[in-house]
Amino acid sequence: MSERLAVIGDPIAHSLSPAMQTAALRRAGLAWSYTAERVPALALSRTVARLRDEGFRGFNVTIPHKAAIRPLLDREDPLATRVGAVNTVVREGGELIGYNTDVDGFAAALHRLDPPPGTPAVVFGAGGAARAVLLALMQSGMWPTVVGRDLDRARSAARVAGAATRAMTYDDPALAGVLAAAGAVVNATPLGMGRLAGRSPLPPGAALAGGCVAIDLVYGGETAFVRQARARGLRVTDGLQMLIEQGALAFTLWTGLEADRDEMRRACLRVIQDRAAC
Numbered sequence: 001m002s003e004r005l006a007v008i009g010d011p012i013a014h015s016l017s018p019a020m021q022t023a024a025l026r027r028a029g030l031a032w033s034y035t036a037e038r039v040p041a042l043a044l045s046r047t048v049a050r051l052r053d054e055g056f057r058g059f060n061v062t063i064p065h066k067a068a069i070r071p072l073l074d075r076e077d078p079l080a081t082r083v084g085a086v087n088t089v090v091r092e093g094g095e096l097i098g099y100n101t102d103v104d105g106f107a108a109a110l111h112r113l114d115p116p117p118g119t120p121a122v123v124f125g126a127g128g129a130a131r132a133v134l135l136a137l138m139q140s141g142m143w144p145t146v147v148g149r150d151l152d153r154a155r156s157a158a159r160v161a162g163a164a165t166r167a168m169t170y171d172d173p174a175l176a177g178v179l180a181a182a183g184a185v186v187n188a189t190p191l192g193m194g195r196l197a198g199r200s201p202l203p204p205g206a207a208l209a210g211g212c213v214a215i216d217l218v219y220g221g222e223t224a225f226v227r228q229a230r231a232r233g234l235r236v237t238d239g240l241q242m243l244i245e246q247g248a249l250a251f252t253l254w255t256g257l258e259a260d261r262d263e264m265r266r267a268c269l270r271v272i273q274d275r276a277a278c
Ligand code: NAP
Pocket: 063, 102, 125, 126, 127, 128, 129, 130, 148, 149, 150, 153, 188, 189, 190, 191, 193, 196, 201, 217, 218, 219, 239, 240, 242, 243, 244, 246
């Protein structure tokens, strides 16, 4: 049976999900569709009602709807409740169920780099993605510290990973010491993309340990954060790995099948190359 899937957000034109998921569906032999819909905040409620009425098998949810969608669903997975964000919705019976695959998607990208276990980690950014990252780091046995522009927002994000999780601002004198001891540093800000290209949250002279790994959530080209980390000899991954992993987990929730991650990566790289050529 042919089913329909979608991604909703605003903006949405930049999303790689339609190309990535369509490639995985074709590879699995499924004649399903996956489309992108730009949904402004005011249209979220009626869009969810429409997707429900039209019998969509499920959809992805991106900025700015990951928290706002929660009350519009019938149930949510405990991980989504813990993070306070839903990025994947699945229709089961007549119900819409919210999941968060960003946590396990980030964890999969992290484990590929094999960071030193039981070490501190530094997460730049205190938004929705940072919360998923914090929980994944904590579940992986690391000790995350959140660094944000606003201490209250950083503290609020830190609570996701437990009351003992540290939070600080960029000008905190303790930041240099935390970075020097870190086994992982993560960019969970938009620095490095769009009009923020060329910028990085990592302080220019920061000393990092030799075994430290670096993960940028931004994708679509080599960012300043990735360049800084490579220059220090760190093992590095950009946001494409997490994007593919979270998408592959969503694919399995909808179809019950394993996604071909290599095929998804090839589809993403084709779109990135086409856009760079324009
Ligand atoms: P968000 O909820 O809007 O949070 C963004 C965070 O970045 C906030 O903490 C914000 O700080 C901080 N920030 C924004 N501009 C900044 C600046 N100029 N300098 C320093 N910090 C700044 O967004 P999000 O959903 O967490 O997403 C963050 C990034 O991760 C985006 O680039 C997104 O595309 C990417 N992402 C990638 C994946 C993936 O699969 N690869 C998944 C999810 C998200 P304040 O709190 O001070 O406002």
